Amino acid sequence: MCGIVGYLGKRQAAPVLIDGLYQLEYRGYDSVGIAVSDGKKLKIIKKIGRVKEIETARDEIGRVGIGHTRWATHGDVTVENAHPHTCRNITLVHNGIVENAAKLKSECEKRGERFASDTDSEVIAHLIAAEYQGDLLDAVIRACNQIVGSYAIAVLCEDEPARLVCARMRSPLIVGRAKDGLVVASDIPAVAEEGAVLYSLKDGEFAVLEGEKIVICNASRAEVRKEPMEFDLEEGRVDLGPYRHFMRKEIDQIPIVLRQSREEIERNFCFSDFCKVLCQTEYIQIVACGTAYHSGLCFQAALERVCRIPAEVFIASEYRYMDPIVRRGTLLIAISQSGETADTLAAVRLAKRKGAHVAAIVNVKYSSLARLADTVLFTQAGREVAVAATKSFNAQLMVVYSIVAAMASIRGKKSPSLRGIEGKALRAIAAGEGVRSWVPYFAGAKSSYFIGRGEDMCAALEGSLKLKEISYLPSEGYAAGELKHGTLALIEPYTPVVAVLMRRDIAEKTMNAVHEAYSRGASVFLVTCFEEYCGRKEITASVLLPKCPPVFSPILSVIPLQLLAYYTSVARGNNPDKPRNLAKSVTVE
Ligand code: M6R
Numbered sequence: 001m002c003g004i005v006g007y008l009g010k011r012q013a014a015p016v017l018i019d020g021l022y023q024l025e026y027r028g029y030d031s032v033g034i035a036v037s038d039g040k041k042l043k044i045i046k047k048i049g050r051v052k053e054i055e056t057a058r059d060e061i062g063r064v065g066i067g068h069t070r071w072a073t074h075g076d077v078t079v080e081n082a083h084p085h086t087c088r089n090i091t092l093v094h095n096g097i098v099e100n101a102a103k104l105k106s107e108c109e110k111r112g113e114r115f116a117s118d119t120d121s122e123v124i125a126h127l128i129a130a131e132y133q134g135d136l137l138d139a140v141i142r143a144c145n146q147i148v149g150s151y152a153i154a155v156l157c158e159d160e161p162a163r164l165v166c167a168r169m170r171s172p173l174i175v176g177r178a179k180d181g182l183v184v185a186s187d188i189p190a191v192a193e194e195g196a197v198l199y200s201l202k203d204g205e206f207a208v209l210e211g212e213k214i215v216i217c218n219a220s221r222a223e224v225r226k227e228p229m230e231f232d233l234e235e236g237r238v239d240l241g242p243y244r245h246f247m248r249k250e251i252d253q254i255p256i257v258l259r260q261s262r263e264e265i266e267r268n269f270c271f272s273d274f275c276k277v278l279c280q281t282e283y284i285q286i287v288a289c290g291t292a293y294h295s296g297l298c299f300q301a302a303l304e305r306v307c308r309i310p311a312e313v314f315i316a317s318e319y320r321y322m323d324p325i326v327r328r329g330t331l332l333i334a335i336s337q338s339g340e341t342a343d344t345l346a347a348v349r350l351a352k353r354k355g356a357h358v359a360a361i362v363n364v365k366y367s368s369l370a371r372l373a374d375t376v377l378f379t380q381a382g383r384e385v386a387v388a389a390t391k392s393f394n395a396q397l398m399v400v401y402s403i404v405a406a407m408a409s410i411r412g413k414k415s416p417s418l419r420g421i422e423g424k425a426l427r428a429i430a431a432g433e434g435v436r437s438w439v440p441y442f443a444g445a446k447s448s449y450f451i452g453r454g455e456d457m458c459a460a461l462e463g464s465l466k467l468k469e470i471s472y473l474p475s476e477g478y479a480a481g482e483l484k485h486g487t488l489a490l491i492e493p494y495t496p497v498v499a500v501l502m503r504r505d506i507a508e509k510t511m512n513a514v515h516e517a518y519s520r521g522a523s524v525f526l527v528t529c530f531e532e533y534c535g536r537k538e539i540t541a542s543v544l545l546p547k548c549p550p551v552f553s554p555i556l557s558v559i560p561l562q563l564l565a566y567y568t569s570v571a572r573g574n575n576p577d578k579p580r581n582l583a584k585s586v587t588v589e
Pocket of ligand 1: 292335338339387388389390466582583584585
């Protein structure tokens with residue numbers, strides 16, 4: 001999962017590529033590279049690390065170029081494995097995975113070809129070079145016919161220096177006309193500017209950028225006409241303002257995002273369509289990954305408890321390997337911030353093939369998921385830059401809880417209300433700042449545990465994921481009652497344990513687990529809306545949140561946990577926005 005960008009026009013290409021790559025760093029940042037052509041010679045600059053490592057390449061001369069920011073899948077993080085990759089007259093950048101790379105590579109090697117890297121991407125360069133007979137588009141089409149897997153590629157040919165050819169299969173790709181030139185990129189922010197006209201390629205489509213013309217076609221070279229995409233320039237432009245990191249800024253945006261998501265639901269008739277589809281459904285499956293999977297768990301808990309509608313939640317990467325039962329009338333709901341998560345898309349494709357109706361709850365408007373789904377609801381989280389999802393999780397919860405409330409009223413059941421939740425979120429952020437005093441207990445800890453029951457467990461799972469992904473501390477999220485069945489053996493003196501306690505009916509039960517941990521020496525921290533538990537002897541420190549209907553409470557209780565992860569990460573000297581080994585958009589399986 002990587003980001004690609006390309007430019008051909010009147011400006012010098014290098015600065016356009018580098019600026020575009022900064023916008024794509026959320027897709028990966030292990031290594032970076034560009035290729036720039038002045039019409040006679042093609043120069044490649046590649047470095048390990050982030051885009052800033054190639055800042056010195058801004059002065060390279062040439063009006064055509066391609067660039068890449070990498071998140072390693074095949075091959076280590078080395079300069080050789082960084083893109084662009086070259087074979088003879090062909091140079092390309094690739095996002096995706098060539099699943100039959102080993103077979104294709106050995107065929108090339110049998111022909112005596114040598115490889116400079118361990119990547120699957122270089123195989124594509126070899127295929128195109130082998131197919132090249134004077135027409136780059138023909139060669140790209142023929143090469144793509146041999147690839148099994150996913151790709152978004154931008155290809156240059158030294159024999160046709162004024163042409164850039166692109167292709168897409170299951171990896172996002174847009175092409176368009178920007179100021180003084182033609183562009184290609186994995187995502188809009190890389191190339192969006194005033195007056196730009198952008199088009200999204202579909203799977204199996206190719207584009208040729210040449211002079212001032214873009215031709216989009218299919219594998220038979222039949223031209224495809226497209227409507228330009230609508231995009232919001234402001235949304236694409238994100239800056240830190242007074243913040244040190246995007247993650248902290250994005251946590252502060254939660255109240256606004258909740259309001260925007262609620263307003264969107266109130267005015268969007270897709271919402272009532274969505275509820276109607278749900279009403280007619282006999283069997284609901286929810287698929288998602290990571291944080292979005294935790295939203296799915298929260299959705300399931302609320303649907304079942306408030307509406308008595310059963311639902312099953314699947315980790316998307318497991319779904320297709322479990323031979324899922326898709327009965328007549330199955331509704332599959334996919335939840336995703338990016339709408340590009342390969343595992344989620346694969347689950348959706350499988351469910352569609354088996355006859356399910358697919359509904360999506362997604363943040364990114366022109367994403368593959370939004371296009372694939374039969375019914376779409378957009379969360380209104382705006383652009384989320386930090387790799388760790390925060391505001392998008394709260395926005396997903398706002399949407400799923402609104403669905404639950406609407407479904408309850410359709411079914412004549414009483415639902416708790418979300419009224420005032422934005423103000424409560426604001427107060428939760430202020431109260432959550434209290435976790436700064438917890439940080440010394442976590443920053444040096446060997447491991448930590450997050451526990452809760454019911455909805456509180458869903459929040460605990462998310463809190464634990466947040467902490468591990470940006471602080472690199474081992475952490476487990478657990479059902480409070482399950483602790484004594486094994487995990488308790490790991491508790492040592494001062495092991496930090498966070499308990500989430502937002503349900504009064506099971507508060508004492510959760511406190512039993514707290515006591516079990518405390519009596520083995522754990523330092524227990526509490527996130528609760530019940531003041532009486534804060535002063536208990538077992539509790540080292542607590543955050544007191546506003547009261548909220550327990551079934552919807554993860555929307556608030558997760559906030560101090562997001563802040564805890566953030567401050568612990570900073571205390572450990574990490575960059576919380578760009579955790580090692582991770583990327584924002586996971587477009588590979
Ligand atoms: O874009 P998606 O919501 O589909 O992404 C799913 C996960 O990759 C994502 O939530 C990931 O777990 C985040 N890094 C969590 O903070």
